[in-house]
Amino acid sequence: MINAMITCPKTGKPVPTSIRFGTLAAFDAVILENNVVRCNECGENHLVDNTTVKAFPSEP
Ligand SMILES: [Zn+2]
Secondary structure, three states: OOOEEEEEEOOOOOEEEEEEEHHHHHHOOOOOEEEEHHHEOOOEEEEEEOOEEEEEEEEO
16 A cells, blocks of 8 residues: 655644555556645645655555
């Protein structure tokens, strides 16, 4: 599983999104826009798009 994560612009900490992918290829191919995640770190909403999202592989 690939978990899509962003970095909180206020705290610099990784924030998990609810977006997941089966493979890294699927993650690389996706176009994300107008997705917002509620940040666990600062409580604000952050934009999730291709410029902010990072792939964090995890065991299934
Ligand atoms: Zn935040």
